[in-house]
Amino acid sequence: MKNIILIYNSILDEFFTPNGKLAINTQTGYTLSLFYGIYRNKAHIIKDFKKKLRNDFYHIKTGFIGTPLILLCLLDEDMVEEAYNILYNEECPGWIYAINLGSTTIWERWNLLNKDGTLSSSDKNTNSNSFNHYAYGSVCEAIYSRIAGLKNLSPGWKKVLIKPKINYHMKKMEFSYESVSGKYEIFWRWVDKKFNLDVNIPFGAGAEIVLPNDEKYHVNEGKYHYECDIDKNIYAPFSVDTPLFEILKNQEATNIVKKFAPGIFELTKSDNEENKLNTIRNCFLPMDNASPEEIEKCQEELSKINPLSY
Numbered sequence: 304m305k306n307i308i309l310i311y312n313s314i315l316d317e318f319f320t321p322n323g324k325l326a327i328n329t330q331t332g333y334t335l336s337l338f339y340g341i342y343r344n345k346a347h348i349i350k351d352f353k354k355k356l357r358n359d360f361y362h363i364k365t366g367f368i369g370t371p372l373i374l375l376c377l378l379d380e381d382m383v384e385e386a387y388n389i390l391y392n393e394e395c396p397g398w399i400y401a402i403n404l405g406s407t408t409i410w411e412r413w414n415l416l417n418k419d420g421t422l423s424s425s426d427k428n429t430n431s432n433s434f435n436h437y438a439y440g441s442v443c444e445a446i447y448s449r450i451a452g453l454k455n456l457s458p459g460w461k462k463v464l465i466k467p468k469i470n471y472h473m474k475k476m477e478f479s480y481e482s483v484s485g486k487y488e489i490f491w492r493w494v495d496k497k498f499n500l501d502v503n504i505p506f507g508a509g510a511e512i513v514l515p516n517d518e519k520y521h522v523n524e525g526k527y528h529y530e531c532d533i534d535k536n537i538y539a540p541f542s543v544d545t546p547l548f549e550i551l552k553n554q555e556a557t558n559i560v561k562k563f564a565p566g567i568f569e570l571t572k573s574d575n576e577e578n579k580l581n582t583i584r585n586c587f588l589p590m591d592n593a594s595p596e597e598i599e600k601c602q603e604e605l606s607k608i609n610p611l612s613y
Contacts, residue, residue, distance in 0.1 A: 304531075315343055323347040328355060331369030338376045352386060357580060360548055361388040363396050363413075374445035378468045384540075386449075387470040388549070391444070398442050411436040451478035451489050456511070460484040464481075465502055466513040467491050471537050471610045484508045493611050496538050500529045541605040542597055547571050548579035550605075559604045564597040 318326050323344025325332050333352035365373050377386035388495045396413030404416050413434035414423050422432065447558070448454045452467035460482035467476065467489075475492035485505025492499055504510050504524045512520040516531040541549075541556045549561045550556040551571060558584065561568040567586045570578045583601050 308453060314341055319343050321482070324351060329369075330355060330359070330363070331365045331544045334365065334369045334373045334376045337407045338372045349380060349382070353382065354552075355407055356385050356389070357546060360394075360576075361385070361392050362394060363389050363392070369440035371444070372411070374442060378449040380446060383470055385474045385596050386445070386468070387539060390445075391472045406434070408435040409437065415443065428587055447478065447480070451476050452490055452491075453478065453480055453487055455482075460487075460508065463504075464511050464513070465489060465500075466511075467500070467515065469498065469515050469533075469537065471540050476612060482492075482508075493533065494530075494612070495539075496533050498531050498533050502527050515516045538609050539606050540610065541608050543583040543605065545582060545605070546579070547581055547583070550583075551579065553608065553610070555608050556605055559601060559608075563604060565599045567597075 316496055318332075319342065320326060320510045321343075323342065324347050325336055325342075328351070330352075333355060335349060336348050337345070337352070363370070363373065374386050374390065377383070377389070378538065389397070391399060393403060395418075398409075399463070400413070401416075402542065404418075410416075412423075415432060415434065417423055436534075447464075449468045450467050450473065454464040454466070456462045456464050457519055461484055469491075475490075477490045479486055479488045482505070484507060486503070487505060487510075488501075488503035488509075490501045498515050500512075502510065503510065503526050504522060509521070509523045512522060512527070514520075514529055514531045515534065518531060520530075541553065545556075547560075547567070547570075550560060557568075560571075564583060564586075567583055570581070570586065583598060
């Protein structure tokens with residue numbers, strides 16, 4: 304035990320500042336710190352991790368070590384919005400970038416194909432162009448165990464945790480797993496502004512069920528149905544504090560900014576991509592041609608958008 308403590312403290316001294324900041328500003332660095340519980344100040348790590356992801360426009364920038372863990376880490380630390388932003392990112396690097404180009408398998412490189420479907424120039428003259436590679440396939444573990452919500456708690460799958468992590472990007476999930484103790488089934492979906500969950504627990508097994516509002520249930524084998532209200536931040540996710548690049552992904556939100564804060568909308572059209580990291584509230588400067596009335600009107604209209612109705 305003494306040696307373990309010495310090793311732990313040596314890692315802290317090497318990679319963390321005295322006030323608890325991570326000295327290596329990478330997505331993998333933050334992921335490993337949180338996933339394995341290595342830090343001086345957890346609040347500093349989470350705050351800086353969120354800032355790092357936002358500055359990266361939620362493009363995943365991990366390799367072999369960080370990719371299997373980043374979504375698990377974010378979801379376990381209740382950074383659900385950040386996890387979904389990475390998962391649903393359609394630009395390169397990202398999983399959906401490949402899906403949109405017709406891929407049904409994981410590539411060896413994020414940028415193996417260009418947007419027009421042609422082989423990227425860096426790979427044209429090489430023999431290492433695998434379109435069916437293990438490298439970045441680990442995304443599915445987070446989908447099964449955290450988003451669908453099924454996580455094993457005991458040997459032989461005799462007891463499980465069912466705790467879906469929800470976000471407005473995903474409207475429903477139907478999932479089943481044939482374990483050694485029988486088939487577990489999960490089906491959740493939105494009905495208006497309520498979360499509905501149906502589960503089937505196999506004979507001889509049990510489950511701890513945690514709803515998005517933190518209600519908990521302990522059940523044995525059988526079929527069960529649950530409902531709870533959805534948090535307003537999920538069915539009304541847009542506000543004047545939402546990064547502009549996230550607003551631009553939603554046509555209704557984009558039209559609101561264009562109509563009620565045209566000066567801010569013009570900022571998003573500049574070549575300076577960093578402008579899109581800003582928020583409507585933070586753009587309240589005379590040079591940006593924004594007024595308090597425009598900010599207030601944008602907030603009023605943005606709060607009406609309900610992506611769950613799409």
